[in-house]
Amino acid sequence: MAVSRLARLAAQAPAPVYAAVGAGAQAAVDGLRADSRLRFVHSPRHATVLLVAGAVPAPFMPPLARVHDQLSHPRTTVWWTGEDPVTIAGLPTLTCLSAGDDVVARLTDAHRDLVYGDRATEEDLLPDVPPNEWRGVGENGQGGDGMMGGVPYGRPMAMTADDRDGLALDPLSLTLGPFLEWLPPGLELHVTLQGDVLTHVELGQNPWLQGAPLGAPVNIDEPLPHLQRTRAKLRYVARVLDLHGLPALAHRTYALANTLTPESGAQIGRLQHRLHRTTALRWSTKDVGHLSSQMLGSPGHPWNGDAMVRWQRAIEDARNLITEPDQGPGQNSDPSPDAADLAVLPALLTGMEFAEAVTTVVSLEVAPGLPSRLTRAPR
Amino acid sequence: MTGAPMAAMAAMAPAFATQWWAIVAAWGGLAFGVYVLAVLDELSFGVVAGSGLRWRDTWRMPARRAALALSQSPSRTERPDQLLWILAPAAYAGLAVLALSTIPFAPGFAVADVRTGIVVFGAAEALTFVAVYLHGWSSNSALSLVGAYRFVAQGLSFMLVSMFVLIAVALPAESLSVGQIVESQHETWNVIRQPLGLPLFLIVGLGAAFWGPMNLPDSPDLAGGTAAEISGPMYLAWAFARRCMLVTYAAMSASVFLGGYLGPVLPGPVWLGLKSVLVMGLYVTIGHLVGRFRVDRFMTHAWMVLLPLSFGALILAGVVAL
Numbered sequence: 140m141a142v143s144r145l146a147r148l149a150a151q152a153p154a155p156v157y158a159a160v161g162a163g164a165q166a167a168v169d170g171l172r173a174d175s176r177l178r179f180v181h182s183p184r185h186a187t188v189l190l191v192a193g194a195v196p197a198p199f200m201p202p203l204a205r206v207h208d209q210l211s212h213p214r215t216t217v218w219w220t221g222e223d224p225v226t227i228a229g230l231p232t233l234t235c236l237s238a239g240d241d242v243v244a245r246l247t248d249a250h251r252d253l254v255y256g257d258r259a260t261e262e263d264l265l266p267d268v269p270p271n272e273w274r275g276v277g278e279n280g281q282g283g284d285g286m287m288g289g290v291p292y293g294r295p296m297a298m299t300a301d302d303r304d305g306l307a308l309d310p311l312s313l314t315l316g317p318f319l320e321w322l323p324p325g326l327e328l329h330v331t332l333q334g335d336v337l338t339h340v341e342l343g344q345n346p347w348l349q350g351a352p353l354g355a356p357v358n359i360d361e362p363l364p365h366l367q368r369t370r371a372k373l374r375y376v377a378r379v380l381d382l383h384g385l386p387a388l389a390h391r392t393y394a395l396a397n398t399l400t401p402e403s404g405a406q407i408g409r410l411q412h413r414l415h416r417t418t419a420l421r422w423s424t425k426d427v428g429h430l431s432s433q434m435l436g437s438p439g440h441p442w443n444g445d446a447m448v449r450w451q452r453a454i455e456d457a458r459n460l461i462t463e464p465d466q467g468p469g470q471n472s473d474p475s476p477d478a479a480d481l482a483v484l485p486a487l488l489t490g491m492e493f494a495e496a497v498t499t500v501v502s503l504e505v506a507p508g509l510p511s512r513l514t515r516a517p518r
Numbered sequence: 519m520t521g522a523p524m525a526a527m528a529a530m531a532p533a534f535a536t537q538w539w540a541i542v543a544a545w546g547g548l549a550f551g552v553y554v555l556a557v558l559d560e561l562s563f564g565v566v567a568g569s570g571l572r573w574r575d576t577w578r579m580p581a582r583r584a585a586l587a588l589s590q591s592p593s594r595t596e597r598p599d600q601l602l603w604i605l606a607p608a609a610y611a612g613l614a615v616l617a618l619s620t621i622p623f624a625p626g627f628a629v630a631d632v633r634t635g636i637v638v639f640g641a642a643e644a645l646t647f648v649a650v651y652l653h654g655w656s657s658n659s660a661l662s663l664v665g666a667y668r669f670v671a672q673g674l675s676f677m678l679v680s681m682f683v684l685i686a687v688a689l690p691a692e693s694l695s696v697g698q699i700v701e702s703q704h705e706t707w708n709v710i711r712q713p714l715g716l717p718l719f720l721i722v723g724l725g726a727a728f729w730g731p732m733n734l735p736d737s738p739d740l741a742g743g744t745a746a747e748i749s750g751p752m753y754l755a756w757a758f759a760r761r762c763m764l765v766t767y768a769a770m771s772a773s774v775f776l777g778g779y780l781g782p783v784l785p786g787p788v789w790l791g792l793k794s795v796l797v798m799g800l801y802v803t804i805g806h807l808v809g810r811f812r813v814d815r816f817m818t819h820a821w822m823v824l825l826p827l828s829f830g831a832l833i834l835a836g837v838v839a840l
Contacts, residue, residue, distance in 0.1 A: 387567040417808070
């Protein structure tokens with residue numbers, strides 16, 4: 140089939156992928172972020188390939204369908220599970236990848252097939268109709284009960300309310316998540332925004348913990364567990380950088396995490412030195428999202444302090460861990476954060492501006508990715 | 519018509535003459551500048567990310583990404599304001615072209631080197647509020663609207679700084695025309711006479727084109743912000759418009775601080791191009807090395823530090839001019 144010049148050029152661009160991260164897959168997806176053949180985008184509308192990684196339990200399938208329908212045509216879905224293949228009614232061209240597959244090659248192949256037209260674009264999974272019907276009475280939808288004349292599409296009219304700055308902006312209720320980039324995978328936040336400010340925050344469904352790494356068997360007797368923990372800390376720092384406007388440094392950190400050896404201490408030290416000199420990142424994270432030991436319930440909790448302290452501590456730990464290989468797999472001094480710890484979020488985030496809230500949530504390292512933790516289904 | 523009204527009209531005639539090929543050069547230079555900026559961005563990303571320069575890939579990458587954007591289809595949201603959604607990138611690019619039209623490429627060779635060039639530039643700068651706000655508002659999406667308001671918040675903070683800096687460079691030239699400002703730099707460039715001006719104007723340029731540390735409207739924490747709901751040709755148009763604005767600011771910085779088309783041996787437009795590329799290089803380097811500012815911190819800093827600094831620079835320039 141004759142391929143147009145435009146399609147050839149488009150196929151050579153890095154494949155835009157939106158990652159919907161499921162159970163046990165954050166580390167695996169982070170391992171792909173340093174590959175220059177892929178470009179992980181922040182909005183599903185910029186992607187051609189939806190990468191679903193890990194297990195997605197039934198309560199999260201409708202949100203996943205909504206994310207899928209937001210991708211712009213041509214689009215396809217690639218599901219990266221560690222185990223049995225998955226089929227979804229309505230997605231006949233769904234590609235399933237298992238642990239041993241070359242994921243990057245399959246993603247770029249899927250992208251190229253879409254652009255060349257060799258693979259058909261996927262149709263919408265959900266019907267394109269408003270969630271609630273029009274409630275008016277007249278033929279143009281006018282009229283109805285009450286002062287506002289009905290509740291069109293199930294949405295009450297925007298009314299003003301008192302707020303922090305005296306602007307009396309109208310409150311908007313939203314659900315953020317569960318496949319949003321800056322939230323821990325699977326976390327839903329029901330928020331009420333007045334302008335930029337979160338006036339009410341509720342946790343939705345609880346996330347699962349990041350358990351065994353996808354694509355690699357769980358090996359409790361792994362000879363270099365400290366490397367795995369260093370890798371997890373570096374990936375956490377890279378995520379903080381990515382979401383604070385430093386994508387190039389984030390790419391560098393993800394690449395460093397992928398190529399980590401016991402001799403990488405100097406490179407981590409150089410990265411730490413560079414990050415300590417960045418004023419803007421320290422500005423953005425200082426005094427944001429302060430958590431004290433009273434709120435967390437234990438003095439040595441890894442979430443202590445503000446956002447700046449947390450990421451600085453993480454890179455310091457990464458540098459120390461790599462030079463201390465004598466810690467065995469059973470000696471795990473710092474308590475790992477738990478899904479139950481996320482209960483501090485509503486009180487912490489209420490009253491914050493949106494950017495501060497994102498900085499706070501991103502700075503909370505939810506899953507160090509220790510091999511001894513199990514994957515837990517949401518409550 | 520009698521002699522007196524004709525003489526009066528001649529007196530009111532503009533002090534420049536638009537050559538049609540200046541318009542062609544402006545559009546061509548802008549398109550070329552946008553591509554050069556995109557290549558510089560890729561190069562800078564490669565250097566900072568540690569993946570190296572990779573020349574063969576880098577100079578073709580903007581074309582590939584543009585082709586990819588064209589191969590995707592535009593998105594639909596629920597009840598957007600479709601007309602304004604399409605007009606917003608056109609308006610933003612149009613304002614960039616409007617601002618570029620005041621900049622001369624060679625002595626006497628400009629699209630519209632009006633006597634009040636700085637004022638026209640400032641007017642274009644102020645109207646960017648409308649374009650960016652409409653882009654965020656039209657898609658009828660919550661996070662895009664937050665991005666739109668962020669631009670208004672950050673923009674209000676640096677507009678005054680921009681005006682003071684530009685008036686300060688107009689003082690030695692005793693004229694608001696960009697051509698006269700360039701001509702006034704025959705002995706020394708303004709970057710040497712007014713050292714605070716270029717750093718402040720770099721921040722202004724990054725802010726008006728919301729690039730790098732000032733990319734609050736389209737930031738990743740809003741899932742792309744005003745650009746969250748666009749794809750396909752609309753995405754390409756918006757990306758093009760943003761880069762047009764940055765190229766215009768680079769050309770303006772080069773003209774009012776680095777001497778514009780002045781320079782030995784090479785023709786004027788080449789000098790202007792080289793100096794603009796230098797400023798573009800500064801923009802992309804800052805973009806990749808400096809993280810995103812927080813809007814409230816930046817606003818406080820802009821009103822408490824940058825504005826007094828720019829006012830101080832203006833007073834100093836005034837004293838020197840006297």
